[in-house]
Amino acid sequence: MAVRIQRRVPAAERPAPAARRGRETAAATATGARVRRRVPAKHLARFTRLLATLTEAGLPILRNLRILTQQWPPGRLHDAVLDAADMVEEGQPLSEALGSHPEVFDELYVNMTRAGEAGGVLDKVLARLAEFLERSQQVRDRVRGALTYPIVVFLVAVGVVAALMIVVIPQFARLYDQMDVQLPALTLALIGISRFMARWWFLVLGLPVLAFVLYQMAYLRSLRFRRWNHAWWLRMPLMGGLIQQAQTARFATTFGTLVASGVPHLRAFEITRGSLGSEVYREAVDQVREEVREGESIAASLENTGHFDDVVVSMVEVGEQTGELDRMCLRVGQNYEDNFNRTLDILLKLLEPVMLIFMAGMVATIALALFLPLFKLLQQIGQPT
Numbered sequence: 001m002a003v004r005i006q007r008r009v010p011a012a013e014r015p016a017p018a019a020r021r022g023r024e025t026a027a028a029t030a031t032g033a034r035v036r037r038r039v040p041a042k043h044l045a046r047f048t049r050l051l052a053t054l055t056e057a058g059l060p061i062l063r064n065l066r067i068l069t070q071q072w073p074p075g076r077l078h079d080a081v082l083d084a085a086d087m088v089e090e091g092q093p094l095s096e097a098l099g100s101h102p103e104v105f106d107e108l109y110v111n112m113t114r115a116g117e118a119g120g121v122l123d124k125v126l127a128r129l130a131e132f133l134e135r136s137q138q139v140r141d142r143v144r145g146a147l148t149y150p151i152v153v154f155l156v157a158v159g160v161v162a163a164l165m166i167v168v169i170p171q172f173a174r175l176y177d178q179m180d181v182q183l184p185a186l187t188l189a190l191i192g193i194s195r196f197m198a199r200w201w202f203l204v205l206g207l208p209v210l211a212f213v214l215y216q217m218a219y220l221r222s223l224r225f226r227r228w229n230h231a232w233w234l235r236m237p238l239m240g241g242l243i244q245q246a247q248t249a250r251f252a253t254t255f256g257t258l259v260a261s262g263v264p265h266l267r268a269f270e271i272t273r274g275s276l277g278s279e280v281y282r283e284a285v286d287q288v289r290e291e292v293r294e295g296e297s298i299a300a301s302l303e304n305t306g307h308f309d310d311v312v313v314s315m316v317e318v319g320e321q322t323g324e325l326d327r328m329c330l331r332v333g334q335n336y337e338d339n340f341n342r343t344l345d346i347l348l349k350l351l352e353p354v355m356l357i358f359m360a361g362m363v364a365t366i367a368l369a370l371f372l373p374l375f376k377l378l379q380q381i382g383q384p385t
Contacts, residue, residue: 039077039104041140045133047077048109052126061122062088080104093117107271108254115262125261132257135337142341146348150355157359164366166201169194172370181373190369227279234280242343247281248312249336256329266293281307298325311335 047068054064065085072078084097095114098105105113109129116125173191176183183191197204218225234240254275258268269289273282284305291301299317302308312332319328 039080041133041137043077044104044109045130045137047072047081048126048133049130052123052130055123055126061094077104094122107274108258111263111267111271112258112261115258119262121262128257128261132253135253139337139341143344146344150348150351153352153355153359157355157362160359161362161366162197164363165194165197169366169370170198176373179377181377184369184372184376186365186369187372190366223279227283230278230280234278238347242340242347243278244307245336245340245343247276247278248308249333249340250276251281251285251333252312252329252336253333256326256333259329260326265298284308 050068050071051064054067055061059067062085065081065088069078069082069085072081080098080101080103083101084094087097087100088094093114095110095117098113099110112125112129113122116122119125169191173194176187219229220226234243251272254272255268258271259265263271266289269285269292273285273289276282276285284307287305288298288301291304292298296304297317297320299313299320302316303313315328315332316325319325322328
């Protein structure tokens, strides 16, 4: 890795961490911008791996943060690491320093770091956290890469159909009007759709955009709508199973990682809840947390929610009985993550030919509707008078 040479500003010339954060917050408030910002997950995973490597080498945390500050380009993560280094230099623990930047380091990150500091195994916890973030990033990259081809095919299909409906079909319609040919029902329907799209194009383009905007607003602002939307997706035949596998893998991996790092169970449930994307599974984790607080076993609480299958419940029960709950949860997470990847590959392999067949069918239908009158005209010309 190439080392970036960066002049270190003397401590006397640098503003205090609290002053710098206060100034950034005030500037953001004055401009109306959001204070909470996000850092790309791949950057955070890379930073964590480098910090874990340096810590395992026996270097002090403050020196590690200073080294990574020099290695990282200016930006959100650079500012957060620089601020954390200043706070550590002032005597604050690393977990508190990282926790002052929730836009970069979430609860999972901060609590695992705090557990590592308390147990004297910060290097091992950072390595485990780096592995967790890297695996999560690999899953995201895999999903995005797999969806690229279907999305491109869909956009091409929309463009081709729009061009045919707006440009090509009106030309044929004028030709048929001049020829005074009796048109089949399929051709009449296609010409009617084409004329509607040409006349009301702003509705054809605007209504889907408006519907998407309204959907996003309702999704972001209404918990009830978001919960209904997530429950609806879970009831879908194929997509529902895929979401269940993804949420189960996320729950088991996150919870197992936290427990292995020394985080108490109730706190681990609270953090794991925030890492899940489905409101249905978030409510399930809330239910598990309350039942465990009242003295119920984790396995029985998971079974009571109805959202975790027998395999998860059985392995968690074995983990509770043998004292290896963290290992069992991590094994469950790995198993469901592998199942998720295999199922996703199968669905995407099926989706590609289905989309191609659908696109070819639409183009063939349009072509048939356009050329049917010509075939009929040729038949009439070939008949003897």
